[in-house]
Amino acid sequence: MKPIQLARRFTPRMIVILLGVLFAALTLSTFSAGSAHADEVGTEYEFALSGNVRFNGDPLEGVLITAQGGGYDAEVETDAEGKWKIGVPEKDTYEVTLDEDTLPEGVVVEDGANVFQAEFDLIDSVSVNFFLGEGTRETTSFFNQFLDRLVNGVNFGLLLALAAIGVSLIFGTTGLSNFAHAELITFGALMTLVFSGFGLPVWLAILIAVVLSGALGYTLDAALWKPLRRKGVAVIPLMIVSIGLSLALRYVYQFFFGGSTSQLPGTGQADLKFGPISISPIDIGSMLISIIVLLAVAYFLLRTRIGKATRAVSDNPSLASASGIDVDNVIRIVWVVGAALAGLSGVLWAYFRPGVSWDMGFQMLLLVFAAVTLGGLGTAFGALVGSLIVGIFVEVSTLWIPSDMKFAGALVVLILVLLFRPQGILGRKERIG
C-alpha cells in the first residue's frame, strides 16, 4: 500500500467531506468518547501506519482506527475511499485497533481480530489491513446492560447511603455541613488496610476499622466541635473549620500513606453470572452488609429512645432541650454513629472503586452531599432515598455518557432538583428559608 498522496487530498470534494466528518464528529462527541477526526493524523512524523478498510471491494467511510504504543496514541477515521493514515514518532510496536462499533451493520472483523500488532522493521511505513467479513457481533442487549448497571448502581447507592446518613444526621442535629466527612470515609478504608496488613483476617480488620472510626468521631466531637459549640461559633464558620480539618487530615493521610493506591485483600474476585448480571461475591457481601446496617439504623432511629431523641433534636434542638433531652449526649452519639457508618462506607467504597487511596473519600464527598441535598437536608431517610437515586444514576448514566463524566451527571441532577424542588425529595418546605 502506498502512502496517500498529499496533493490528491485537497480537492474541493474532499474538503467538503472532511468538513462533514469534522462537523459530525463535533456534534457526536457529546455522546461518544471520540474526538474530532481527520483521515490522516500525525503527519508531522516521518513514520506512519496506514491502511485501507474495504468490504467486498467497497470502501467503508468513517471507521475509527486507533493506534497505541511507545507512550503515543492517536486515532483516525477512514475517508471516503476507506483509507487512513496515522503518523507515529518512533519505530516502535503499535497496537492498532479497529473500532467495530463504527462498522456498518452486518460487517465484522473476521475471527474477532480487530486488534493488530504493527511492527516497524526497515521500512518507514507499515500497512495494516483488517479482514472484514459478514456476520453479527455478539453484543449485550441494551436491557441487559441496563440491568447490570442497575445492580451496580444499587450497590453504590447503598454504600453512599451509609456515609450520607451520617452527614444528614450531623447536619440535622448541629447545622454543620461536615466537609471532613470525606476523611472519615477514607479513615475506615485506611485502617482496614493497616490492620489487614498486620495479618488479621479481613472481617476483623473491618470491625476494628469501624470501631476506630467511631472513636475518631467521638474524639473530633469532644476535642473540636463541642468546644466550638460552647463558644457559640456560627454555622458557616463551623463549615469552614470542617473544610480546614478536611484539608489537614487529607494531607496527613498522604503524609503517612503516600499517594499510591493499594488494594484490600480479596479485591478482584471473579464475577458470578446471574443471567445478564455479573457480580462478584464481594459486591453481594457489600450490598448485604449495607442493607443490614441501614435496617439497624432505621430501627435505632424509629424504635429506640435515643433514636427518637435524635430525631427530636434534629427537628428542633431548643425544643428538644426544653423537653429534657440531653442534646450534647445526642450529638455525641450522632458523631460516633455517623463516623462509624462513614468508616464502613469507606471500606465498601474501597472494594467498589476498587482501591484505597488518601483522597478516596474526597472523591465521593460531593456525591454524598448531592445525595443528602437531593433527599432533603437533615432527614435521615431522605439521605437513603437520595443516595440510591445518585448511585443508580451515576452507574446507569454510563450507558449514554462517557464514564469519566459519570460524576458530573449526578451533580447536574442535583442542580436541576434544587431548581424545581429545593427542599429535596423528602424535605419539608419550611426548612429552606
Place this chain on the structure above:
Amino acid sequence: MDWGAIFNNAAGELISPTTAAYALAALGLAVHFGYTGLLNFGQAGFMALGAYGYAISILTFGFPVWGAFLVGVGASVIFALILGIPTLRLRADYLAIVTIAAAEIVRLLFTTNAFASVTGSANGLSGYKNEFAALNPLADGTYGFGPFENNAYDTWLGIVAWSIVILAALFVWQIMRSPWGRVIKGIREDEDAVRALGKNVYAYKMQSLILGGVLGTIAGMIFALPRAVVPSNYQTTLTFFIYAILLLGGAATVLGPIIGSMIFWVLLSFFSGFIARAVEAGWLPFMTVVQGSQLRFILVGVAIMLIVIFRPQGVFGNKKELAFVR
C-alpha cells in the same frame, strides 16, 4: 543550609503573577463572601473558565487577546447566572453545595476524553502565550533586581497582572462605598431588613455573584499565563486555598485578599524551601522530601481552622464587619 536561596525564592513570590492571580481570585471571593455573604465554593470553576476560555479561544478559534479575554468573561457571566438562578433564593449552604458541585462539573468537562481535541483532556493546553507576549512593549533582557529579577515576558506579565489587581481593588473599594455597596453589605447583615426596604435582594445577589465571578475569571487567565492550563489545577482544593487567603487577610476588606495572598505565598514558598533543604541536610530524618511538600498543605488546613476560630476577622478585618453573621 542555603538560606539565601530560600529567602530569595520566598521574596520572589511577593510580586509573582501567581500571587497576583490568587489575590484577584480572593478579591472576587471577598465580594461574594465578605461583602454579600454568599458562600461561593466554586471560585476554582470560575478560574478554570477564565483559563480555558482564554486558551481555547486562542488555540482553537485564533482569537486576538482581547477577544479571548471577552470569551472568558462571557463564559463566567453565564456560569454565574446558571449558578445563581436556582440557588440565590435558598439558604446560604445550598449555594455552597451547588457552587462546589458546579465547579467540579466544569473541571470534569475539561478533563473528559470526549472533548480532548479542544480541551486537551487531562494533559491540558499549552502554547497560547505568543499572542500575549507579542503585545509586550519591553525589549528582551532582564528587568528588576535581586529576587525580583525576571525576563521580559515575566516582567510584562507581572506589570499587567498587578495593574489589573490594583484597578480591581480600587473598583471594589469604590463600589462598596457606593449606595450599591451599602445595599450589598445590608444583605449580608440582614437580608429580610433590606427586602423590607423595597430592594430586590435577588438581583443584588446576582450582580454580586457575577462581579466576583468575573474577577475570579480574570484571575484564572493571569494564573494560566505563566504555566500551562491543566484541569487538575482547578480542583476544589484551589477554592479552599483562596478561602485561606481571604480569611487570612480579612474577608470584608479590599487590601486583605492582596496582602493575604502575599503572606500566603511567601510563607508557603519559605516553608517548602526550608523543609526541602532541612530534609536534604538530614535535620528531619523521619521525613522524605515528598512528605515535606505535603506538610505545608497540612499546615494550610490547620491555619484555616485556627484563623476562623481565633481571629475570624483576619489580619486586616474589622470585628464589626464579619461575614459570618448567620
